[in-house]
Amino acid sequence: MNLKHRNNVSVMGNGMATLVFSHGFGCNQAMWNYLAPAFVDRFRVVMYDLVGAGLSDLSAFDKAKYGTLDGYAQDLNEIIEAFAVGPVILVGHSVSAMIGTLADRQAPGRIAAHVMIGPSPRYIDDVDYTGGFKRSDIDDLLDTLDSNYLGWSSAMAPVIMGAPGQPALSDELRESFCRTEPDIAKQFARVTFLSDNRQDVIGLTAPVLILQSSDDLIAPLAVGEYLHRVLPNSTYCLVDNVGHCPHMSAPQACAAAMQRFLAPWAITDVG
Amino acid sequence: MSVDLFDNAACALAVTAEDGTILQANARFSEWLGLSSAELCGRRFQDLLTMGGRIFHQTHLAPMLRLRGSVTEVKLDMLHHDGHKVTVLLNGNKREQADAVVYDLALFGTTDRDKYERELLNARNLAEALLQEKTATEIALQQAQAQLSEAYAIAQRRALFAEQMVAIVSHDLKNPLTAIRMASDFLKRGERTTKEHQLLGHIAQSSERAHRMIADLLDFTQARVGHGITIKAAPLDLHAVIARAVDELRLAFPKATLEHQAQGHGDACLDADRVQQIIGNLVANSVAYGEPLQPITITSRLGDTSCEVAVHNHGAVIAQTLLASLFEPMTRGTDQGSGVRSVGLGLYIVRELARVHGGDVAVSSCAINGTTFTVKF
Numbered sequence: 001m002n003l004k005h006r007n008n009v010s011v012m013g014n015g016m017a018t019l020v021f022s023h024g025f026g027c028n029q030a031m032w033n034y035l036a037p038a039f040v041d042r043f044r045v046v047m048y049d050l051v052g053a054g055l056s057d058l059s060a061f062d063k064a065k066y067g068t069l070d071g072y073a074q075d076l077n078e079i080i081e082a083f084a085v086g087p088v089i090l091v092g093h094s095v096s097a098m099i100g101t102l103a104d105r106q107a108p109g110r111i112a113a114h115v116m117i118g119p120s121p122r123y124i125d126d127v128d129y130t131g132g133f134k135r136s137d138i139d140d141l142l143d144t145l146d147s148n149y150l151g152w153s154s155a156m157a158p159v160i161m162g163a164p165g166q167p168a169l170s171d172e173l174r175e176s177f178c179r180t181e182p183d184i185a186k187q188f189a190r191v192t193f194l195s196d197n198r199q200d201v202i203g204l205t206a207p208v209l210i211l212q213s214s215d216d217l218i219a220p221l222a223v224g225e226y227l228h229r230v231l232p233n234s235t236y237c238l239v240d241n242v243g244h245c246p247h248m249s250a251p252q253a254c255a256a257a258m259q260r261f262l263a264p265w266a267i268t269d270v271g
Numbered sequence: 272m273s274v275d276l277f278d279n280a281a282c283a284l285a286v287t288a289e290d291g292t293i294l295q296a297n298a299r300f301s302e303w304l305g306l307s308s309a310e311l312c313g314r315r316f317q318d319l320l321t322m323g324g325r326i327f328h329q330t331h332l333a334p335m336l337r338l339r340g341s342v343t344e345v346k347l348d349m350l351h352h353d354g355h356k357v358t359v360l361l362n363g364n365k366r367e368q369a370d371a372v373v374y375d376l377a378l379f380g381t382t383d384r385d386k387y388e389r390e391l392l393n394a395r396n397l398a399e400a401l402l403q404e405k406t407a408t409e410i411a412l413q414q415a416q417a418q419l420s421e422a423y424a425i426a427q428r429r430a431l432f433a434e435q436m437v438a439i440v441s442h443d444l445k446n447p448l449t450a451i452r453m454a455s456d457f458l459k460r461g462e463r464t465t466k467e468h469q470l471l472g473h474i475a476q477s478s479e480r481a482h483r484m485i486a487d488l489l490d491f492t493q494a495r496v497g498h499g500i501t502i503k504a505a506p507l508d509l510h511a512v513i514a515r516a517v518d519e520l521r522l523a524f525p526k527a528t529l530e531h532q533a534q535g536h537g538d539a540c541l542d543a544d545r546v547q548q549i550i551g552n553l554v555a556n557s558v559a560y561g562e563p564l565q566p567i568t569i570t571s572r573l574g575d576t577s578c579e580v581a582v583h584n585h586g587a588v589i590a591q592t593l594l595a596s597l598f599e600p601m602t603r604g605t606d607q608g609s610g611v612r613s614v615g616l617g618l619y620i621v622r623e624l625a626r627v628h629g630g631d632v633a634v635s636s637c638a639i640n641g642t643t644f645t646v647k648f
């Protein structure tokens with residue numbers, strides 16, 4: 001299988017350690033455009049599109065495999081295996097923070113550290129747990145997804161599917177941003193927002209940087225604080241930002257926090 | 272003038288900061304949501320949406336506006352001040368100002384269109400559900416068919432095994448039976464009491480019957496699992512052959528009245544033994560199922576182009592439903608059998624023998640004329 005084609009993998013930068021950027025629900029790797037360039041001088045940078053998103057190979061979308069986040073975690077480990085050099089730090093936005101957690105549990109020790117941007121181990125409220133959402137909110141989201149193809153139609157599908165992997169952010173990638181085949185988008189929404197990864201997070205031993213927006217509907221403060229509590233090896237960093245994408249709307253603050261956290265791995269060349 | 276244009280536009284207009292805070296909203300916007308301009312300013316646009324819309328805004332809309340600078344035709348449900356939903360289509364544009372970035376938003380009411388689109392969506396969902404159902408049914412059908420053909424193959428193997436076993440057993444039974452017949456013949460030659468003669472007669476008759484059954488079974492297995500029944504056809508005098516056969520049958524069925532009618536003249540080229548066997552089977556059948564007090568008539572008919580033999584008896588009519596399967600193996604005319612009944616292969620073998628001679632057998636049965644089996648060669 002051609003991973004580069006399946007996940008539209010791009011590799012940039014130079015360094016002794018690798019940053020793997022994994023985007024969240026709704027978008028593609030283009031969302032890293034504001035943050036990733038800050039690291040290419042000291043790290044090898046790997047970005048990819050989750051299967052079903054961006055310019056990934058839509059024909060690789062297997063309903064059963066991607067019926068849980070484990071399928072995505074499996075892909076992530078394959079990408080790490082094929083493209084990473086040296087220690088791996090996973091930078092995961094939103095649901096990808098949990099995909100990274102699952103990948104870590106599948107192959108313990110392979111991921112040296114996690115940067116979690118707006119993470120949430122469970123979106124729906126539970127006994128003694130505040131996720132921020134009710135089940136009916138998620139159904140409402142599925143309804144909204146149903147009404148919005150965002151310009152996606154079956155006519156443009158072949159263009160997306162046939163596109164070869166592009167290393168840099170192309171117009172095509174920009175064009176495909178937030179556009180997903182409706183059925184795939186709905187399944188991913190279900191898998192994302194109905195998942196419960198609280199048990200997977202407990203026992204994660206690798207160092208974790210939690211980047212928490214000060215005002216985030218999707219991952220409220222209580223959730224970031226919860227994660228900081230259950231992850232003993234975690235650093236909690238509150239970023240002054242409105243919205244769920246601080247890496248897009250407050251990239252400097254995010255980069256600064258990450259530079260501090262990543263210092264132990266930021267060696268360019270020993271020679 | 273431009274303020275008028277802004278406020279009276281036929282769509283709702285708003286300008287927001289990068290984080291969604293409403294900086295300016297027109298009168299239409301206020302009217303649609305039941306909030307005054309003062310109430311709107313300072314609130315975030317996304318907070319006016321339903322929860323689904325707010326998640327969508329965070330995961331799709333906001334990143335898209337930032338990265339691509341515009342969104343078009345996004346359908347959202349907004350919440351009126353009194354709680355009811357207002358469905359709108361949103362276009363948004365990023366505008367760089369000297370000190371900040373703002374978003375210009377235009378909203379169009381789309382309630383009726385939304386209803387229509389939902390109907391389309393429902394229809395599509397229904398079609399997809401039906402397709403899924405159909406696919407599932409097809410898979411189930413395929414599985415059932417596979418199971419059926421497997422069961423059929425197993426049944427075939429079992430049937431073949433059973434038929435082969437019948438062939439072996441009937442062949443092996445021939446020898447002890449021959450020994451019994453020879454021994455009883457030998458015993459007959461000595462001086463016997465009347466009772467002993469009677470008993471020897473029973474032995475002879477019973478072993479004769481057993482012999483016929485075994486002959487039937489052997490023919491049956493040869494027809495079914497072997498290479499078919501073989502014949503040795505030669506020119507013969509059909510009337511004489513039938514007369515001789517009827518004579519012998521009179522000995523075998525002493526209680527029955529057998530009459531032979533010879534009709535016409537001509538040549539026939541048949542296997543004499545097999546013709547005798549046909550008559551034997553048909554007469555045995557008539558004795559078993561016919562009216563015992565009425566005669567059984569055996570007719571041999573010779574013509575210019577063909578020849579035939581027929582066996583007629585009076586008695587109960589063969590049911591119409593039975594006629595179709597009468598010549599299949601293991602079929603019997605009635606459950607009320609007599610002691611002469613065979614294993615149910617007699618008529619099957621008659622048909623096979625007729626066919627191997629290039630002919631066939633037919634039956635007619637009615638209350639007035641009785642039952643007639645006719646074999647045309």
